[in-house]
Amino acid sequence: MTPTLESARKLDRHDPLAGFKARFALPEGVLYLDGNSLGAQPRDAREALALTRDQWRDELVKGWNQGWFDAPERLGDLLAPLLGAGPGEVVVSDNITLNLFKLLGYIIDSQKRARSVILSEGGNFPSDSYIAQGLCRFTGLEHRVLPEGGDLADYLDERVAAVVLSQVHYRTGRLRDMAAITALVREQGAEVIWDLAHSAGAMPVDLNGSGVRYAVGCTYKYLNGGPGAPGFLYVHKDSQARGWQPLSGWHGHAAPFDFEGDYAPAPGILRFRTGTHSALAYAPLEASLRLWREVDMTALRAKSLALGELFQDCLTDLFESKGIEDITPPVAERGSQVALIHREHGYAIVQALIARGVIGDYRAPGLMRFGFTPLYLSYEDVWQAARHFREVVETREYLGPALLTRSAVT
Ligand SMILES: Cc1ncc(COP(=O)(O)O)c(C=O)c1O
Numbered sequence: 099m100t101p102t103l104e105s106a107r108k109l110d111r112h113d114p115l116a117g118f119k120a121r122f123a124l125p126e127g128v129l130y131l132d133g134n135s136l137g138a139q140p141r142d143a144r145e146a147l148a149l150t151r152d153q154w155r156d157e158l159v160k161g162w163n164q165g166w167f168d169a170p171e172r173l174g175d176l177l178a179p180l181l182g183a184g185p186g187e188v189v190v191s192d193n194i195t196l197n198l199f200k201l202l203g204y205i206i207d208s209q210k211r212a213r214s215v216i217l218s219e220g221g222n223f224p225s226d227s228y229i230a231q232g233l234c235r236f237t238g239l240e241h242r243v244l245p246e247g248g249d250l251a252d253y254l255d256e257r258v259a260a261v262v263l264s265q266v267h268y269r270t271g272r273l274r275d276m277a278a279i280t281a282l283v284r285e286q287g288a289e290v291i292w293d294l295a296h297s298a299g300a301m302p303v304d305l306n307g308s309g310v311r312y313a314v315g316c317t318y319k320y321l322n323g324g325p326g327a328p329g330f331l332y333v334h335k336d337s338q339a340r341g342w343q344p345l346s347g348w349h350g351h352a353a354p355f356d357f358e359g360d361y362a363p364a365p366g367i368l369r370f371r372t373g374t375h376s377a378l379a380y381a382p383l384e385a386s387l388r389l390w391r392e393v394d395m396t397a398l399r400a401k402s403l404a405l406g407e408l409f410q411d412c413l414t415d416l417f418e419s420k421g422i423e424d425i426t427p428p429v430a431e432r433g434s435q436v437a438l439i440h441r442e443h444g445y446a447i448v449q450a451l452i453a454r455g456v457i458g459d460y461r462a463p464g465l466m467r468f469g470f471t472p473l474y475l476s477y478e479d480v481w482q483a484a485r486h487f488r489e490v491v492e493t494r495e496y497l498g499p500a501l502l503t504r505s506a507v508t
């Protein structure tokens with residue numbers, strides 16, 4: 099039976115996370131289902147940004163000794179519990195692309211260049227392959243692609259140094275078994291770097307418990323750090339002293355303020371820092387991570403799945419007759435998004451929804467993505483978003499001429 103508005107409201111009344119919605123500033127009239135691309139703004143983030151702006155004005159360069167310089171590791175420690183990592187295992191720095199470059203180079207160095215192939219997955223977010231290609235082009239390493247749907251075991255041989263995989267796929271939302279795959283890759287003598295872009299803040303992640311040594315991720319999606327918020331990098335405690343990372347800048351030096359002529363890597367996770375970061379960009383993220391410390395991740399996962407299922411339950415009867423394919427994986431194998439394909443009009447449907455204030459996004463070819471962020475979405479929001487979706491599709495409102503100017507992002 100299609101869920102009713104009253105049933106959605108009832109779920110809201112019993113929602114243990116309902117109180118978090120008021121901690122976010124969302125524009126009036128917007129139903130935001132794109133937190134898997136850019137998270138919403140925590141109210142505390144605005145205040146934190148203003149404080150850092152004033153700190154710059156009032157304290158000038160002294161600010162670097164008042165929390166700016168050590169923000170990468172301080173925020174890393176704040177983030178670590180959400181990832182199943184310990185203190186000193188996460189640093190917040192740069193972005194996913196640069197952090198992958200650092201870890202790939204580090205792994206090659208730590209293996210004493212005994213292996214020379216980097217394997218990345220076809221169909222994954224392309225920056226992960228682009229950066230592997232860039233590193234190979236400048237070093238003589240070899241880049242190989244694991245085709246989408248291919249069996250990883252068939253592509254691991256004694257030449258493979260590192261594999262780059264997403265825990266949750268950015269298009270389908272498929273969740274991988276991180277522990278089993280990490281064990282498989284390590285049995286073959288290679289390392290795997292996990293891209294957590296679509297899992298960090300979307301569900302509980304257990305890096306230590308899954309035997310993971312290397313991971314990267316971003317904080318601008320589910321973690322609500324803001325546009326261009328810094329990325330993060332994780333290295334297991336036992337794997338932090340194995341060599342150099344290739345972006346060997348002064349912030350990753352053992353004694354940055356000694357200004358020595360030669361590079362010497364800092365101990366621990368600090369060697370994965372590079373150069374000067376934006377103190378302004380760390381301020382809203384720190385406020386958001388403090389909010390995240392209050393979140394019960396088991397409750398978050400339960401609500402994330404329930405929101406996605408509610409959206410599907412409201413719409414499944416529509417899909418077949420309207421030529422829409424639901425490629426969202428089964429509940430136990432998904433992240434926090436629903437992925438629908440309408441080959442001909444997917445883009446136009448998303449634009450028509452945005453015109454109504456329902457923000458999802460479109461990824462060519464044909465894919466409509468809807469992200470479910472339990473901290474600021476209610477069950478009623480999702481029910482209403484599904485109602486809009488139904489109306490747009492049933493009335494073919496998406497064929498309206500004003501909606502067909504293409505935007506790069508959504
Ligand atoms: C899975 C995945 N990896 C990498 C990226 C790119 O990361 P960045 O732009 O932070 O380097 C994104 C999204 O932007 C992504 O979804």
Ligand SMILES: Nc1c(O)cccc1C(=O)C[C@H](N)C(=O)O
Pocket residue numbers: 134135136223268295461507
């Ligand atoms: N990182 C982004 C950006 O710099 C501009 C526009 C969008 C993004 C995104 O995050 C896209 C997102 N990673 C995706 O899954 O498609």
